[in-house]
Amino acid sequence: MTDQPKQLGGGRKMFGDFAPKLAELTDDVLFEDVWNRPELSARDRSLITVAVLTAGGNTAQLGFHLGRAIENGVTQEELIEAITHVTLYAGWPQGMSAMGVAPSSSSQTTSKEHHEHRTLRAHHEKPGGPVRRGRLARPNRAAPRV
Template sequence: MTDEQPSGAEKAFGDFAPALVDLTDEVLFGQVWERPELAKRDRSLITVASLLTSGSTEQLVFHLARAKENGVTEAELIEAITHLAFYAGWPKAMSAMAVAKHVFRDQ
C-alpha cells in the first residue's frame, strides 16, 4: 500500500470496476500519457478535441482542468472549442463551452 491519494478512477469505481481502474491508472495515464512522442500539452488538446467531437462532455470537466495543468491556456481552449464548432457541430461545441465556462469560471 502506498501513501498516494487514490486516483479519480479509484475514487469513482475502485470497488465496482477494479480492472477498469487499473487500466485507466496504469495503462492510460501510466503509459500512454507518459510516452515522449507527444508533449502532455499536445495530448491534452487532442483529448479535449476528441471528447468534444464524441459528445463526451462529462469527461471534459477533468480534461479541461488537466489541459490547464499541462500548459494550455483558457483562451486557447476556448478558441479550440470555437474552432471545433465548425467541424464537430454547433450543439457539441455549445455543450463543451458550457462545461468550459463551469470549469473556468464557476469552480
C-alpha cells in the same frame, strides 16, 4: 518532452472498489503508459483530448480534462479557441455543449478537486436529466411562443 510532470490517473480511487478492471486500465494503461509517452507533450495530449471529447459530445469527461489541460499549460483562451474550431468540424450541438462546460475550467483547481466535484455532482443529478456544469451554467428556458 520527457521533462514534463508525470501524468497520473485516479481510476482506482474513484471506482476501484466496484470496477477494478476499468480502474486498472485507466490508471495503468491510459495514464501511466499513454499519457506519459514522450512523443507528445502532456499539453498536446490535453488539447487533443479536449478536441476529441468535444467532437464526441462527451461533456461528462470534458470538465475533468479541461482542468487537466490548464494544469498541463493550456490557457483558457486556447481552450475556448480549440472548442470553437472543433465546433465548425464536429457540429454545433457538440461545440455549444462543450462551451457550457468550459467556464468551470478557468478556476485553478487540482485534478483531485475535479474528480471529487464530478463524483458529488453525479450523485445529485437525475438520470437522463440535463447536465449543467460550471459556474456560468444557465437554467433551461422554454422555447418562445410563436
